[in-house]
Amino acid sequence: MDMTPLEEWMAAKIGLPKGGVPDAATLHDYQLTMLGKTLALARKKSPFYQRRLKDVDPHALKSMADITRLPFTYPGDLATSALQMLCVSQGEIARVVTLQTSGTTATPKRIYFTLDDLELTADFFARGMKALVKPGQRVMVLMPGPNLGSVGERLSTGLGRIGCEAVVHGLVEDPGQVIEKINDLGIDCLIGLPVQVLSLARWSGKIVPGQIKSVLLSGDYVPRSIIGAINRAWNCPVFNHYGLTETGLGGGVECRALEGCHLREADLYLEIVDSRGRPVPDGCQGEIVLTTLTRKGMPLIRYRTGDVSRFLTERCACGSNLRRLDRVQGRSVYKLEQGELRLDEMDEAIFQLDEIMDYEVSIERQDNRYLMNIGFWSVPGAGINNGLDFAIREKLREIPCLKQPLEQGVLSLNDVYPSSKKLFSNPIKRKIKRVEDAQEH
Ligand SMILES: [Zn+2]
Structure with missing residues (x-):
């Protein structure tokens, strides 16, 4: 099997001679050097990081594991303090991305990139795409x-x-x-x-x-x-890529083994932490925390992405030592007193039906009960006449997070109908819709 092309990319980034293999120790030393440079840049140029990192002694970082001594940054910081996080003048910014955060009234996040930052992304894409x-x-x-x-x-x-x-x-x-x-x-x-x-x-x-x-x-x-x-x-073959605007778009990509994304570790350092922000053992699920190692415009230091995944612990079948990230979990959940309904679990079941192109879920609360409505888009020629609504209801009853609330009568399946709205009204942000205060007399 072909080894991930990121091995070769990494070796070149670290400065190894052609054919050199980036072993764990070499990669670690490179990352520690780059982290030191990023901290020095941030403390020198960014008013935000000058405040945030004022109690940090950069010489105390003896290994990458010591990164846990640094404070986190949060999506909220990108909304309130983005300009203060800049390490270059605004004239050197080539691209600004504005992202709406969750909650309708929240200020959007802003992320800034220089031309050099954009170049790093194209370089990673060029190498990563060689797998495909x-x-x-x-x-x-x-x-x-x-x-x-x-x-x-x-x-x-x-x-x-x-x-x-x-x-x-x-x-x-x-x-x-x-x-x-x-x-x-x-x-x-x-x-x-x-x-x-x-x-x-x-x-x-x-x-x-x-x-x-x-x-x-x-x-x-x-x-x-x-x-x-x-x-x-x-x-x-169907490859998976992990990336966010905050990772500089590219974050990690699968090799031909198709078992988890090898990470863009010459540019990014990822940690997995629990809900209290403590590192979890490799292989355990938690939140992905991101530190940029080569970003010039607006470095991110221990940024809480909100994405949940885990590192895979076994060596990849492609033979590479580079770490791999498992598929990330979906973010859309609807909380009931008795548990939570997860859109990713519903996806696993509903998309098994060959006639389904897409669907949307909305939940309405009525006192202590919840009503679930499903609008679906089917392939041309399929639909209610073929019993697709019935097949969807059957599938929903098999889903672990729905089973108990349905049996207890806390949740009921109200309407399952062909949607009259446009397909893909917001494909980037698929989520469970909540219909608030539906009962008005
Ligand atoms: Zn691999």
């Missing part, structure tokens, strides 16, 4: 572009360096039209959001058999049921 594509292949990017620094534009730049051509389409709105374009242009590889790529795999206008040779899913957590459906439709 060969020179001469054509890649369709079903993600936002083409502005400087967008994921579409950075992928396009990176892919060009490894002899591939990128077609930046943007998000899928009309699956039939995208399939036509894939066939016309002879696209070999697709990069997109899990649900959006699933819609292409399930749409009746078929892609020429053997056309798609690899798929990269990104931008959201990835249900196994979606990986399986794409696998079956196109008989090609």
